[in-house]
Amino acid sequence: MTKKTPYQPELERAEAMAAPSSMTTVVSTSDWREKLPLLGGPRIQLREVRVEDAASLLSMLATDEVARFITPPPTTIEGFERFIEWALSERRRGEYACFAVVPEGMDTAVGIFQVRSIEPGFGTAEWGFAIGSAFWGTGLFVEGARMILNFAFDVVGVHRLEARAAVANGRGNGALRKIGAVQEGLLRRSFTRNGVYHDQVLWSILAEDWQFMRFQQRPRVH
Numbered sequence: 001m002t003k004k005t006p007y008q009p010e011l012e013r014a015e016a017m018a019a020p021s022s023m024t025t026v027v028s029t030s031d032w033r034e035k036l037p038l039l040g041g042p043r044i045q046l047r048e049v050r051v052e053d054a055a056s057l058l059s060m061l062a063t064d065e066v067a068r069f070i071t072p073p074p075t076t077i078e079g080f081e082r083f084i085e086w087a088l089s090e091r092r093r094g095e096y097a098c099f100a101v102v103p104e105g106m107d108t109a110v111g112i113f114q115v116r117s118i119e120p121g122f123g124t125a126e127w128g129f130a131i132g133s134a135f136w137g138t139g140l141f142v143e144g145a146r147m148i149l150n151f152a153f154d155v156v157g158v159h160r161l162e163a164r165a166a167v168a169n170g171r172g173n174g175a176l177r178k179i180g181a182v183q184e185g186l187l188r189r190s191f192t193r194n195g196v197y198h199d200q201v202l203w204s205i206l207a208e209d210w211q212f213m214r215f216q217q218r219p220r221v222h
């Protein structure tokens with residue numbers, strides 16, 4: 001028996017954002033705990049972060065604009081190197097995946113997408129993302145997000161993917177709404193930054209939501 005997805009207006013709005021799976025490719029299908037697959041889209045590649053990404057990630061992410069509403073990124077190359085080493089060891093433990101965003105024609109990372117388990121077995125996970133401000137509003141976020149959602153639901157087996165964004169983070173919340181996340185509630189004073197408590201919006205995408213959005217966008221034969 002097929003399970004019907006209940007109607008949710010957010011999903012309909014987000015249909016335009018969900019890509020036909022033919023538009024993105026998982027180049028490697030080996031176990032992601034051994035090495036993250038290379039995810040290829042029309043304009044960007046997502047690949048596992050490398051220690052050599054430390055300098056470009058520092059220049060892209062350690063700016064006031066990018067870091068305003070997120071957990072403060074490292075402020076030195078060495079700090080980013082330690083973060084990347086940690087990311088690789090957490091991936092080996094099967095708890096976390098961190099992809100570098102590499103635009104077509106470049107070989108340096110301009111941002112990251114990360115997914116971490118928040119339930120034993122990775123059934124429930126949380127994702128996060130940050131991209132250098134020079135690349136905001138260019139479509140890189142949506143292209144990368146589609147590939148990460150395919151990875152999380154199809155490869156890792158996540159059934160519920162959460163995100164938290166400070167209420168004051170207009171772009172972060174706008175990006176999540178646009179990709180089809182459903183706003184669930186408000187986490188009061190749940191995030192502190194520069195000595196100020198912020199409320200956060202709790203967003204989620206379920207595996208069946210993403211399945212539905214992709215189904216709506218599948219190529220049709222007339």
Ligand SMILES: CC(C)(COP(=O)(O)OP(=O)(O)OC[C@H]1O[C@@H](n2cnc3c(N)ncnc32)[C@H](O)[C@@H]1OP(=O)(O)O)[C@@H](O)C(=O)NCCC(=O)NCCS
Pocket residue numbers: 065066067069070128129130131132135136137138139140141142163164165166169170171172173174175178
């Ligand atoms: C979050 C991030 C990756 C999104 O990438 P982006 O390229 O800026 O995202 P997009 O431009 O594709 O989408 C943002 C949407 O929010 C909208 N938006 C921008 N400012 C907004 C505001 N103040 N209020 C509401 N919506 C807003 C944009 O108009 C856009 O929607 P549209 O394309 O339908 O017009 C990027 O902004 C970033 O790295 N921010 C800093 C780190 C961060 O905050 N991460 C998120 C933590 S939850």
